[in-house]
Amino acid sequence: MKINPYYQNLETSYLFSTIAHKVNAYQKAHPDAxxxxxxxxxxxxxxxxxxxxxxxxxxxxQGVKETFRGYGDEQGYDFLRQAIQGYYAGRGVALAMEExxxxxxxxxxxxxxxxxxxxENTVLIPDPVYPVYVDTNIMANRKVVFADxxxxxxxxxxxxxxVKADLIYICSPNNPTGAAYDRAGLQKWVDYARDNxxxxxxxxxxxxxxxxxxxxxxxxxxxxxxxxxxxFCSFSKMAGFTGTRCGYTVVPTALADGMLxxxxxxxxxxxxxxxxxxxxxAAEAVFTEQGQKEIHASLAYYQQNAKxxxxxxxxxxIWYTGGQNSPYLWLKCPDGMESWTFFDYLLEKxxxxxxxxxxxxxxxxxxFRLTAFGDQEKTLEAAARLKxxx
Ligand code: MLT
Numbered sequence: 389m390k391i392n393p394y395y396q397n398l399e400t401s402y403l404f405s406t407i408a409h410k411v412n413a414y415q416k417a418h419p420d421a422x423x424x425x426x427x428x429x430x431x432x433x434x435x436x437x438x439x440x441x442x443x444x445x446x447x448x449x450q451g452v453k454e455t456f457r458g459y460g461d462e463q464g465y466d467f468l469r470q471a472i473q474g475y476y477a478g479r480g481v482a483l484a485m486e487e488x489x490x491x492x493x494x495x496x497x498x499x500x501x502x503x504x505x506x507x508e509n510t511v512l513i514p515d516p517v518y519p520v521y522v523d524t525n526i527m528a529n530r531k532v533v534f535a536d537x538x539x540x541x542x543x544x545x546x547x548x549x550x551v552k553a554d555l556i557y558i559c560s561p562n563n564p565t566g567a568a569y570d571r572a573g574l575q576k577w578v579d580y581a582r583d584n585x586x587x588x589x590x591x592x593x594x595x596x597x598x599x600x601x602x603x604x605x606x607x608x609x610x611x612x613x614x615x616x617x618x619x620f621c622s623f624s625k626m627a628g629f630t631g632t633r634c635g636y637t638v639v640p641t642a643l644a645d646g647m648l649x650x651x652x653x654x655x656x657x658x659x660x661x662x663x664x665x666x667x668x669x670a671a672e673a674v675f676t677e678q679g680q681k682e683i684h685a686s687l688a689y690y691q692q693n694a695k696x697x698x699x700x701x702x703x704x705x706i707w708y709t710g711g712q713n714s715p716y717l718w719l720k721c722p723d724g725m726e727s728w729t730f731f732d733y734l735l736e737k738x739x740x741x742x743x744x745x746x747x748x749x750x751x752x753x754x755x756f757r758l759t760a761f762g763d764q765e766k767t768l769e770a771a772a773r774l775k776x777x778x
Contacts, residue, residue, distance in 0.1 A: 394529040403519045403747040404428045407731075411741050424770045426697075426758045427741040429563065429715065431628045433689060435670070436682035439627060442673035446666035460662040463653065464490025464636070468668045471675035472636055481608045484641060487649065489656060490663050490671075493635040494593045494622040499524040500659070501589060501618065501637070504651045505555060512553030514545055516564055516748030516755070518591070521557040530555075538751055543567040543709050543718065547580035556581060558607070559591035561598060564748045564757040565718040566710015568603050574610055581616040587643070588617040593635075596626040596687060598713045614640040618648070625715065625761075627674045627683045634663050634671040690715050693767040694760035700771040704778050715760040718745070722778055727756050738773040 401409070407427050415423060435443075449455035463469065469488040476483050491497045498520055511525050515534040525532050533553060535545040543565040558577055561568040569577075581588045588607065595605040607613045622635035639649040663671075673679045698711035701719055708719040721730040727744035734740040734756075743759075745752025762770070 392527065394527055397526050397529075398523055402523070403743070406747070407741070407743060410731075411735070414735055421739045423735075423739045423741060424762065424766045424773075425741045426762050426767070426770055427743045429625070429759045429761055430630050431625065431686075431690075431761050432763050433628055433686045435628050435632065436679065436686060438673045438676060438679045438682050439670045443666050443670045446669035450666065457665045460665055460668070462657050462662070463488065464663065465665070465668050465672075468672045469636075471672050475675055476606065476608070479605060479609065481606055483608070483638060487638050487640050489637045489639065489652060490668060491635045491637055491656075491660070492633040492663050493624060493629075494591060494620040494637075495520055497620050497635060497637045498589065498591060500655070501620075501652070502528055502530075503655050503659075504648055505587075509554035510552065512551065512556045512586075514557065514559075514562075515750060516543075516745060516752035517557065518559055518563045519748065521589075522749075534749070536751055537562075537565060537567075539707070539720070544569055544573055546573060546576050549580070552584060554584075554586050556586055556588045557591070558588055559593070560604075561594040561710070561714035562716075563591075563594065564716055564743065564745065564752070565755075566712075566714035566716040567718075568598065568600075568713045570602060571604050571610065574604055574607060578607070578610050578613050578616060582612050586616065587648070588613075590617050590619045592619050592621045593625055594714055594716075595621065596683075597691070597715055599691070600713055603713060608638070608640070614642040616643065618643065623671050623674060626687075627671070627679075628686060629667075629671070632667055632670060634667050689764060690760045693762060693764055696764075696767050696771050697758055697760060700774050704775065706778070711760070717758045717760070719756050719758065721745075721754050721756050724754065726753055730756050734777075738770075738777045740770055740773060 468490055469485050472488050473483050502524055507528055510531045512533050512535055513521050514537045537543040537545045544567050590607040598605050607617045607619055619638040623629035639652045641649055694711045697717050701708045706719050708717050711717045721727055727746045731744040743757040745755030
């Protein structure tokens with residue numbers, strides 16, 4: 389037996405596991421410290437009532453012989469794929485049913501999609517970035533080149549024609565920086581991908597936070613994108629499904645003459661048995677009129693948290709991106725501090741937990757991420773503590 393040697397090239401543990409261990413150790417040593425966690429982007433509001441009703445009803449159906457369902461349709465149930473089709477149609481994007489694949493979340497699909505691509509592809513990843521893109525490519529020993537996202541370019545790098553890449557990751561609104569591409573910026577990436585025969589792996593997990601009508605919510609709003617992009621999305625942040633698990637991936641028929649769509653279907657039918665019926669019914673409920681009303685109330689709550697945090701950073705004169713059209717705030721650590729030092733400083737002096745920018749790449753060494761997914765009372769308290777400490 390030979391193990392995959394490339395796992396040794398990874399950090400010993402996944403970023404959010406490292407942070408959880410550090411915070412748990414601190415809490416154990418200081419059991420009375422009133423910690424506020426604004427680190428991992430996990431939601432704190434419960435599932436909305438219409439989703440819970442759908443779960444209950446579907447669970448009841450599963451207990452009756454006449455309505456019981458076993459293995460589901462291979463790409464996900466038609467009722468959910470149609471609802472997603474309608475969601476895209478609402479913003480002028482026409483998707484065919486065969487282009488939509490239901491999954492248990494964007495993270496798994498973003499990793500699993502690599503099964504479709506040869507090992508010798510060069511991968512272009514912005515830095516800083518959601519660690520999953522880098523780690524999954526390290527596991528396969530693929531060559532990774534980085535596009536520098538910096539304060540100077542507003543953390544929105546544009547393609548460099550001198551750099552050749554075959555696979556390109558883009559997340560907009562971005563995790564971790566909260567920065568979002570406008571149409572012109574994203575079109576540049578689409579044009580670059582088409583010119584180079586590259587494929588863009590577009591992570592749209594935070595599209596529901598976009599309020600500015602000038603920003604694209606799907607890459608397929610741009611001309612030519614269906615010939616060069618795969619889009620990943622999730623119900624996690626949109627409807628609080630981080631523990632319920634559901635997402636979807638759009639693999640266009642126009643991409644590589646339908647070859648990648650055919651391969652993804654082949655891959656999924658071989659290695660994946662679908663998302664539970666009850667969860668797909670819950671996801672369907674998100675797209676009903678009532679569902680949209682209810683999830684928008686939850687999103688507004690998180691947007692309010694983002695405003696509380698951005699107002700605080702503005703008042704403190706701290707440079708940041710995000711907070712608008714995004715649930716993340718990406719701030720420059722004060723006094724030139726490095727991000728892990730700032731992490732310890734905030735933890736010890738204010739009992740606040742955030743995410744050190746260094747965990748997202750070398751361009752994050754002096755930056756720090758806060759999430760707006762916390763409880764509002766605690767976010768207000770966190771803002772007060774930041775004002776007092778900094
Ligand atoms: C994060 O904090 O970056 C997110 O929770 C990551 C994820 O959605 O997996």
